[in-house]
Amino acid sequence: AQSVSQHNHHVILSEAASLELGCNYSYGGTVNLFWYVQYPGQHLQLLLKYFSGDPLVKGIKGFEAEFIKSKFSFNLRKPSVQWSDTAEYFCAVTDGPGGFKTIFGAGTRLFVKA
Amino acid sequence: DVKVTQSSRYLVKRTGEKVFLECVQDMDHENMFWYRQDPGLGLRLIYFSYDVKMKEKGDIPEGYSVSREKKERFSLILESASTNQTSMYLCASTLQGQPQHFGDGTRLSIL
Numbered sequence: 001a002q003s004v005s006q007h008n009h010h011v012i013l014s015e016a017a018s019l020e021l022g023c024n025y026s027y028g029g030t031v032n033l034f035w036y037v038q039y040p041g042q043h044l045q046l047l048l049k050y051f052s053g054d055p056l057v058k059g060i061k062g063f064e065a066e067f068i069k070s071k072f073s074f075n076l077r078k079p080s081v082q083w084s085d086t087a088e089y090f091c092a093v094t095d096g097p098g099g100f101k102t103i104f105g106a107g108t109r110l111f112v113k114a
Numbered sequence: 115d116v117k118v119t120q121s122s123r124y125l126v127k128r129t130g131e132k133v134f135l136e137c138v139q140d141m142d143h144e145n146m147f148w149y150r151q152d153p154g155l156g157l158r159l160i161y162f163s164y165d166v167k168m169k170e171k172g173d174i175p176e177g178y179s180v181s182r183e184k185k186e187r188f189s190l191i192l193e194s195a196s197t198n199q200t201s202m203y204l205c206a207s208t209l210q211g212q213p214q215h216f217g218d219g220t221r222l223s224i225l
Contacts, residue, residue, distance in 0.1 A: 004156075006156075009154060034213055036216075042218075043118075043204075043216045043217060043218045043219060044157075044204065044206075044214075044216040045216070046213040046214075049213055090156060090157065100145060100162060100164060100170070100210065101159065101162070101172070102147075102159075102214060104149075104156045104157040104158075105156050106154055106155055106156040107154075107156045107157075
């Protein structure tokens with residue numbers, strides 16, 4: 001069965017620190033990859049997505065993610081975090097362009113100290 | 115912009131009650147999903163539907179059922195609520211293979 005593993009459940013950073021959140025998945029075929037973010041009290045929203053092409057994708061609010069097929073990874077990065085980035089981040093995988101099911105990771109709670 | 119509306123933000127029910135959670139989307143999406151979100155477990159798929167009157171079990175369907183009589187509406191039903199069904203419930207809709215659009219969630223407490 002497919003699974004998505006996020007390396008950290010809780011991350012605490014100071015403002016201006018760099019961020020990298022790890023995500024690995026276990027599906028050998030073509031995948032669509034997503035990062036979602038949930039700010040406190042808000043609904044889940046899409047941060048960025050990868051379908052094909054350039055493995056380095058850029059999302060909203062300065063976030064980017066790199067798809068490394070050989071490592072089954074899709075890590076999220078941001079060079080300099082802000083207090084407003086405090087949120088929970090979810091990595092997700094759908095099995096290919098026609099896939100129905102999306103598998104979510106357990107989530108990483110990021111707290112940014114002002 | 116896609117709007118996914120869940121009928122209640124907070125709901126408190128008693129053990130044994132039949133509970134209905136409603137979800138409506140306004141973008142003519144064929145696929146709709148119900149998840150529950152629990153700390154440390156991420157989002158777990160309960161049921162999904164890929165067309166009117168069509169439904170498929172997700173990873174944790176036990177104790178739940180769903181109804182999709184109209185394309186825009188997907189209902190989650192707790193047949194006989196139990197305390198272990200206290201959770202945050204999220205509805206989502208999408209076109210096939212595309213990112214999902216989520217509602218605000220319903221925080222359900224079963225006493």
